[in-house]
Amino acid sequence: MYGLILFGGDKSNTELQFMLTTAKKLDIDLKVVNPRDIAIIAASENNYILLNGEPIAIPDFAIAAFAKDPVYSNISCLQQLESIGVLCINRASVMQKTKDKMLTLQLLAEKQIPVPKTILYTKNLTTELISKELGFPLVLKVIGGSKGDGVVLVNSGSELENILQISNAGDLQEELILQEFISYSKGKDLRVMILGGKAKVCMQRTSGSKNNFKSNLSGDGSAVMYQLNDKVEEISNKTAETLGLFLGGIDLLFTKDGYIVNEVNSIPGFYVPNKTDNVWSIDIPTELLNNIKDAVKAKNLSASN
Numbered sequence: 001m002y003g004l005i006l007f008g009g010d011k012s013n014t015e016l017q018f019m020l021t022t023a024k025k026l027d028i029d030l031k032v033v034n035p036r037d038i039a040i041i042a043a044s045e046n047n048y049i050l051l052n053g054e055p056i057a058i059p060d061f062a063i064a065a066f067a068k069d070p071v072y073s074n075i076s077c078l079q080q081l082e083s084i085g086v087l088c089i090n091r092a093s094v095m096q097k098t099k100d101k102m103l104t105l106q107l108l109a110e111k112q113i114p115v116p117k118t119i120l121y122t123k124n125l126t127t128e129l130i131s132k133e134l135g136f137p138l139v140l141k142v143i144g145g146s147k148g149d150g151v152v153l154v155n156s157g158s159e160l161e162n163i164l165q166i167s168n169a170g171d172l173q174e175e176l177i178l179q180e181f182i183s184y185s186k187g188k189d190l191r192v193m194i195l196g197g198k199a200k201v202c203m204q205r206t207s208g209s210k211n212n213f214k215s216n217l218s219g220d221g222s223a224v225m226y227q228l229n230d231k232v233e234e235i236s237n238k239t240a241e242t243l244g245l246f247l248g249g250i251d252l253l254f255t256k257d258g259y260i261v262n263e264v265n266s267i268p269g270f271y272v273p274n275k276t277d278n279v280w281s282i283d284i285p286t287e288l289l290n291n292i293k294d295a296v297k298a299k300n301l302s303a304s305n
Contacts, residue, residue, distance in 0.1 A: 064090055098248070195288050
């Protein structure tokens, strides 16, 4: 079996090396390719791939592991591969949904999956309306942010006014969302790993400071294994199904009655040095690649019938 990892970052990346080592053990020919080196060509008879101008064999699958958030050209690359029959993990349409936090939450809310009340900011919104709908404190986020970047806690109307004035001056409206603050989950959350479209393993992340409301491991947070339970599996699997996730990280916040979906990541990291070494109860690269092997076989079987 032959596949690509679409990755334009540092090839010494630890997670990338884990994937390559595991693929070799599973007898999978896995190559790292910068998606920007693939020619994006829309043509009715296009059934080939050009890498740096030269044709290459069509892979059985491609894993989207973009070093940065999926930009237009990366999503176009996935769509190009899908159009010639490559199994893409994840599909271009999935990337489109999950790169936009507001769209993600709208799609989940439509399916009655619990999410924090969230408002897309526009210039016409007043502080009074925002306060009435969400109260204070509230969370302000950049629509396309990740790893806790572009997320701040706003404690008052005057503080919000100051931030929004800067946003308006920089013409950043409609790139921000405002969200109710789930105080019960302050400084802690769950990251559920979706592999093969199902919730397989989970960890709890906790902030390293009682004053920090964020729990991302890219900061000072820590992690421990969290046993999957029926409620976590149900909300995570329904989220994965709604968005079409084959691979993903679903971030759940704690509530008094259960859990609520905060964010969804379609290019989830699974290893943070000195923080996740003994957290996962399964070997994520092995599980993922075995799931992909099964999906490729099922796809080929379906095509032959």
